[in-house]
Amino acid sequence: METKNKHFNRYTVTSALPYANGPIHIGHLAGVYVPADIYVRYLRSNNKDVVFIGGSDEHGVPITIKARQQGISPQEVVDKYHAIIKDSFEKFGISFDVYSRTSDPIHHETASEFFKKLYDDGAFIEKTSQQYYDEEANHFLADRYITGTCPHCNNDRAYGDQCESCGTSLSPLDLINARSALSGNVPVLRDTKHWYLPLNDYEPWLREWILEGHKDDWKSNVYGQCKSWIDQGLQARAVTRDLEWGVKVPVDGADGKVLYVWFDAPIGYISATKEWSEKTGNDWKPYWKNEDSKLVHFIGKDNIVFHCIIFPAMLHAEGSYILPENVPANEFLNLESDKISTSRNWAVWLHEYLEEFPGKEDVLRYVLTANAPETKDNDFTWKDFQARNNNELLAVYGNFVNRTLVLTHKYFDGVVPALANLNENDIEALRLMDAFPAKIGESIELYRFREALSELMNLARLGNKYLTENEPWKVFKTDPERVKTVLAVSLQIVAKLTVLSEPFVPFSAAKLTQMIGLKKLNWIDAVATELLPAGSVIGTPELLFERIEDVDVEKQVQKLLDTKKANLEASEPVLKPQKETVSYEDFAKMDIRTGTIISAEIVPKTKKLLKLTIDTGIDTRTVVSGIAEHYAPEAITGQKVCMLVNLAPRELRGIVSNGMILMAENSEGKLCFVSPTEAFHNGCEVK
């Protein structure tokens, strides 16, 4: 275990930079920010020197596309989302020491310097290749910005990376009559030089550092992914792009080139630390350069390769930086059994949650931690959200606190009794209680936040059990002195719970600290048995959590269903533009006939392919069709169809397909058959 053999004097904790083309949703929170925040709050509570880094990732092609779609500048796009993201993190209590952004000058400077250092050291390979250039737009064209005629099927709307008509993957140079999608002009070929990081050179080093060095302390999903990448053989990766939006390549003759996003984004962690340093007067260097600093990256599983292989290789190549000690990547969170999707608006947005559930930040933090996708993808449902609030957070934690405080007020006017005259029960309860700081801390240090939270709840359960077994409400009638002891013990449990719950539910912990008049204590103090001094007075008990009713969650479910519906409706206007005019002769070449599916079966080992046997009237033939995700084979036997019968045969998965079934596709990608509305016989011409 990393922490066992090595002592660290400071911690640098980063959380994946959210991409500034949309707001934050629960998937981001559960995967990255909530666990990172718990970890950091725990460290701070242990008086550790820690800097918690966050920021928006604001470069890259998708942002330029979004800007063009909306007719605004890329800067306007990122300004908008950066503001929303930053604000919602703050309100939600993600306790960044700095929340920066990659469009900030300090980042451009840092990333440039980083590149320059590697460049000067000869760490890059330079390669010149030919790429299409749009002379009117003054732009090199990314693959998908080039259209032309496919050399295989003559489809004249193929893209530079792929022909969507015949599926062949292409390179831009394969296209016949290539055109720029920006201007429609004929692009010219120009030489363009790019720099590559030869990852293959670092393979032996990576092998040793990860496969041997972190065999036991990295999560299995992270380790497995790295191993598979390394074993497959690493290749040089381009670190620059022909694009306007981004960090300019700081080398002569590199006009119109920027650092590729995955190169510049992780450097953003360093820039952000510098920004923090400028603001606070702390030196940033020890956090990134001293061997006694522990660097931890919190990320989602989609980012494993960048943070475990590429960024470390960059840091290693640069030479003066430390490497991540751990990269606790989480899996994904689904929402109501469906993949969370920004573009489909299938998400619970943080900024909306904060408005619709005011004062319930901790409820979401609790639910996302209790159900965190630590070892596999998990599902968030509103019903589960409600149940965890009502049956766990409120019933176990909130209720224990409340009954203890109410009893103290009822019998002793809120004065904390002395921890005296302990019997065996009391001693046992206190003994169990005192084991919690170490137990919970251990789980947190192993990045097992679900387990840590469950232990925290066990402390509240211990309290509930203790109260019930010692029934002060009964004993008071005969022995009020004994009740003093019972409540003294219970109050110490409340106090300990308050301190230990701070990383998980900081808002409630703060409220509770104030309510019971606890002085600001940290994790180390919490090891002591008596946290709340005898004789101090606790305030009037207020409820920490309230019940969430059926209507509240039904409203949210309805909102999601509405979203789904709205998506379907809204998607209609986004129709593809009409294609180029064709002559009747061209159309007449196509022989489209009515037919009937006689039988269908799934092509083994494929997801989408069905092997269909079709009666075309002319003959009976085999067609392979990519509709398996939409139709079960048994459901479509007997289905009337229209099909293109004179399409050139093609082999798919070893089966020759003779023709193509006509399907209509909506903007969600859903398919439906196009078939005669009356009982026409097979083989009728469609024209």
Next chain:
RNA sequence: UGCGGGGUGGAGCAGAGGUAGCUCGUUGGGCUCAUAACCCAAAGGUCAGAGGUUCGAAUCCUCUCCCCGCUACCA
């Protein structure tokens, strides 16, 4: 298709060689300080399936099936 992760009582998860454990839910009981909350007890599992290694396997090996991500494939 390749690679990675995962499949454990109704739901959500833990366990990683010695005959399954936690939370929620369910049922019965107790309590009445507490937000119909709390406490006790019970029911509920051939640990995806089939082979194998072992005195012994949920745990190791082989094969198969299913889910997720990246990838391929939607004529």
